[in-house]
Amino acid sequence: MAMTSTELRSRSWWRSNQQWLTPWLFLTPGLIMFALYVVWPIFESFRISFYNWDGLGEKRWLGWGNYVELFGDRAFKTSLRNNVIWLLLYMLAVPIGLGLAIFLNQTVRGIRIYKSLFFFPFVISQVVVGLMFSWFYAPNFGLLYNLIEWVTGKGIAILADPTLATYGIIAAGLWPQIAYCMILYLTGLNNVATDQIEAARLDGAKGLKMLWFVILPQLRPATFIAVVVTVIGALRSFDLVSIMTNGGPFGSSRVLSYYMYEQALSEYGYRMGYGAAIAVVLFLIMMVFISGFIWKMMRDERGDR
Amino acid sequence: MMQLTKSAPLALAIALLATTSAMAQQRTLNYYADYDPIPLAAMEALIADFEAENPDIDVVLQNFDHEGYKTAIRNFLTTDAPDVANWYAGNRMAPFVNSGQFMDVSDVWADNGLADSLGSALASMTIDGKQWGVPYTYYQWGIYYNKDVYAQVGAEVPTTYDEFVANCALFKAAGIDCLTTGTSALWPGAGIFDYMNLRTNGYDFHMALTNGEVEWTSQGVRDTFAQWARLVEPGYITANHAAIDWQDAAALMVQGKAANYVMGNFAVGVLKEGGMTDDTLGFMPFPTINPDVPRAEEAPTDTMHIPSGATNVEDAKTFLAFVARADVQTKLNAAIGQLPMNAGSSVGDDPFIQAGFELLSTTPGGIAQFFDRDAPAEMAKIGMEGFQEFMVIPGNLDDILARLEQARQRIYQ
Secondary structure, three states: OHHHHHHHHHHHHHHHHHHHHHHHHHHHHHHHHHHHHHHHHHHHHHHHOOEEOOOOOOOEEOOOHHHHHHHHOHHHHHHHHHHHHHHHHHOOHHHHHHHHHHHHOOOOOOHHHHHHHHHHHHHOOHHHHHHHHHHHHOOOOOHHHHHHHHHHOOOOOHHHOOOOHHHHHHHHHHHHHHHHHHHHHHHHHHOOOHHHHHHHHHOOOOHHHHHHHHHHHHOHHHHHHHHHHHHHHHHOOOHHHHHHOOOOOOOOOOOHHHHHHHHHOOOOOOOHHHHHHHHHHHHHHHHHHHHHHHHHHHHHHHHHO | OHHHHHHHHHHHHHHHHHHHHHHHOOEEEEEEEOOOHHHHHHHHHHHHHHHHHOOOEEEEEEEOOHHHHHHHHHHHHHOOOOOEEEEEOHHHHHHHHHOOOEOOOHHHHHHOOHHHHOHHHHHHHEEOOEEOOEEEEEOOEEEEEEHHHHHHHOOOOOOEHHHHHHHHHHHHHOOOEEEEOOOOOOHHHHHHHHHHHHHHHOHHHHHHHHOOOOOOOOHHHHHHHHHHHHHHOOOOEOOOHHHOOHHHHHHHHHOOOEEEEEEEOOHHHHHHHOOOOOOOEEEEOOOEOOOOOOOEEEOOEEEEEOEOOOOOHHHHHHHHHHHHOHHHHHHHHHHHOOEOOOOOOOOOOOHHHHHHHHHHHOOOOEEEOOHHHHOOHHHHHHHHHHHHHHHHOHHHHHHHHHHHHHHHHHHOO
16 A cells, blocks of 8 residues: 555656656756766866966966967967958858849749759868868969969969968858858748738839848848858858968968967967967857847747747 | 678688687787878888787787877877877977876887987987987988979089079079979978078077077077078069978979979979989989088988887887887888988988988088977977968068067977
8 A cells, every 4th residue: 555655646746747847858968968068168168278288298377377378469369350350251141142042032944953053062061162262272273373363464372372361261161151141041032921022012112122121021030040150150260271271371361269279289289278268268259149149039039929 | 692792701700700819819019100101001011020020919000190190199198098109209209208198218228229229319319318219210301403494494403502592593584483392381491491590500509499599589590581581582482382282392393393392302202203203303402501510401200109008018119129120120211212210221222312311421510300390399380480471471570580589488488
């Protein structure tokens, strides 16, 4: 009899608590992963950034030393400036993607093929994109180099020029990013309410006015996602820099993520603490954007429902 | 066909059983390395010879990608250390020695009399009075040149730097790059700097500079850059070198678009694959700048080490002693086209190896490793960026030197 009563009690405990318990049970595996692979490394980076450490031997406490050094470090300033240039120019992907999406949003024979051709750059790996563009820019045999040489008489090796290298890499990055924004807008355009367009047309709206007042407001979710992925893509622009220039010539195309890698992990980098300090700065910059996005998302959810 | 597919797994299983039972009597020696294909084949032959002499040791070679190895080594030394690992001599091994990741192998040196047979490498293998590894090969640096192009413009092979610069005017007039390089990976530029510096100020100055004892803003360094500027300012060095790899620059020389190339002897393989032969490819020592400075050369040494985390230390020491032996180094280096470190070894027949041996064995001034092996890693990186910047924008020299001096004061404190 005692057995059944405990059984009964446990069953009723589950029954009365399962409402709030179940979601947590489902969340647990993800939360553990998130804590282990995201949250813990973030705090570990904060901790290491206060030390002088070569990654192998003894750690030596520095306090704010690494951050003080960052402020006087020209390479850090170059990286930071390049990150800003990346952010600004990468934003071009959003309007260009929208333009392409509107251009491709029509029913012509074979439009699916054109759409997939435009989407193609997003499918290839960033490494391949980087290699293709570095050959495109390459002195002596590059297509663009030879074209410029043919037109102006003197070729420009974009990746060898400290003032142009960053722009050259951004152009390479924009190619897949535009495709990504385009696909986001294409799916958005599928959901644009036709009755509103009809109504607007009856009221005499067309061209840019139609786009600005009728289409774009309905594309707001797509615009939001496009901006988010573009901002994040710009801030984590590591692979293209690594493939195309290694941060060169003489460090002029570095970005924060690459500089962090160079200082902490690369062939000549034995400064874990300094690299961690760069990582912390990059994290704080990203945090500004991420909290902005989260704040907007929460506000929208509350407003809608 | 049917029977074959059926019996194949069976045969495999038997083969596996056979090898595991054979291995049970053997001790395994794990060896991590970073060989390109040609040296890999030579090293596999060396390992086969070693196993023939030591049937109870099974050497398991794990070969890494050459560039990837340089970052992977830090991970495996601390987590999953092999018994033997490849690395480089000089200051390049200092981070691992100072953090206790490499084992002291002074006893291997003492027991085998290596201080005599490998005497020329003793200094670069010694930190704190102990030896931390064994060198197995080295190679000379110098100027490789295209004989056809020299004939085309009527230039004589120079012995002094003044003659070299005068030749450059001839090459420039013919639309040929006098000196080519590809500094995308930075280090080829350090080779040019080292030679300018060794010829202007000599070996002792080079060592003092890479040890942080000389100011980068000193007159000696300025003299070096002044000589270098004689090539940079008139545009005698390949434009856009910052965007190309050293192999791309080698292609320019093969195509006759460039005349001279300051490089290590490993470039010969690439140049010959491109179509150059002993008749069209020449080698000369870097020409004299200051005749009062004794001639010094660069010859980077590749080495093997025992990590502190090694499990099979006894056999690892046996292996290092084997690799240090004269006959072993003769065979290995003949196969990879480089120079044996052991004084008792003989040198291969290849004219470029012979020239390198002649060059290095008669060097009165001293033999340097290389800028990025003599200087600590951080100084090497920032220095090589400065060299690249100088070759692109020579007007920035004052700024570059001030920056390097600032870095020197921080790094060597």
